[in-house]
Amino acid sequence: MTDAVAALQAAVRRRTVAGASKDAAEFDGLHADLRSHFPLLFGTCEQVDLPDHALLLRWPGEQSSRPVVLMAHQDVVPVDPRDEWTHPAYDGRVVDGVVWGRGTLDCKGSLVAVCAAVEELIGEGVRPAQDVWLSFGSDEEVHGTTAQAAIAALQERAVQPWLVLDEGGMAVSGAFPGVSSPLAVIGLTEKGVVDLELVARAEGGHASMPPRNSAPAKLARAILALEKHPAPAQLPEPAIEMLRRMAPHVRGPLGALVGRADTLRRPLAKVFARWGPATAAMTRTTYAVTQLSGAPANNVLATTATAGVNLRVAVTETAEEAVDRVRTLVGDDIEVVVRTAYDPSPVADLGDAFALLERTTRDVMPDVVPVPYVVMAATDARHFQRVWHNCYRFNPFRMDEPQRQSLHSVDEHLGVESFREGIRWYRALLQAL
DSSP states (O other), rough: OOHHHHHHHHHHOOOOOOOGOOOOOHHHHHHHHHHHOOHHHHHHSEEEEOTTEEEEEOOSSSSEEEEEEEEEEEOOOOOTTTTTOOOTTTTEEEEEEEEEEETTTTTHOOOHHHHHHHHHHTTOOOOSSSSEEEEEEEEEGTTOOOHHHHHHHHHHTTTOOEEEEEEEEEEEEOOTEEEEEEEOEEEEEEEEEEEEEEEOOOOOETTTTSSSSSSHHHHHHHHHHHHHOOOOOOHHHHHHHHHHGGGGGGGGGGHHHHHHHTTTTHHHHHHHHHHHHHHHHSOOOEEEEEEEEESSSSSEEEEEEEEEEEEEEESOOOOHHHHHHHHHHHTEEEEEEEEEEEEOOOOOOOHHHHHHHHHHHHHHHOOOOEEEEEOOSSSTTTHHTTTTTTTEEEEEEOHHHHHHTTTSSOOOOEEEHHHHHHHHHHHHHTOOO
């Protein structure tokens, strides 16, 4: 039987950063490592040729009427060389029962766990009840095109997935006030994303004679307008359903309030909006100012000052509506340039596919409470969900607050026991089809 932990370590050591700095040799090396660690998988599954190092494999089942697609992505975000990691980001070291390194959580842990589960089941002579497709994109972190290429390949083969499962939620601890049990937050949908630029213009000149209404001053007022006037808070239906299912596990008076989420939508939305960034993001479209630029030198007045703003669009509105609100808030002095925009995903059903994810979670993680969820970040599943409705987002690993802070940041890590539990979860899911 393959050493799944060693396979994860090998995957972490490959610097599979997509985009302009992509090194094809790193992706080639990752593919070679996967083939070496999972020979039964690659020997049994049909592989579909896709561009840019994307992988799409079919594990033939007894039937193909209700196929399943399991997703993960091979690429990772880059590491800032100025950051200080406890253990080097690309070493994949195991220290005190923890695998350290970029991609352990996002999302090589899932990729390797899926492969390990399939490898083990093939080795035991198991054939799934339905076709199982493994779709491992290579450019998720740069909003690339390999997920769309996988969709096109599946459509060419007339595949109509009954269940698509991608990254997104995890079994989180300490994420919600008053809840002591870990919550398996299973994404039904995800927020939309808008990348836009605020542009302020004014007369230039020498910094020794500054005007009263400079371009940076105009821009600062626009930024403060977004800060002072957040989008309206409201709880979408998936969040209401999450609260309903969570209510029996919420301690104190808050439990009674959460249990009445249906009739207390507006006041609960206001409470969540004040609790902190995580709960506030559940309730509204968010504005994050991420990049600023102005004059080319410190003694030059800026003729143009710009701010990059990232919007995460609530499932209760469209990207266009969110941008229109920004235009109103910043005023006529500011040009709003939309670079990219897409709407929130459709919302998956709480039907038999979701029920299977719930049962699998309860069987493998009996202390964890499965609940539906709105994913705040972007995943490749958004492309699939515009074609096939039943797309869900869940990585079956346990994640505490330090791990949440490590995503796209410093000291990303995954516990070995949690990783092995995740393999058992994928096994159970595949055997329950």
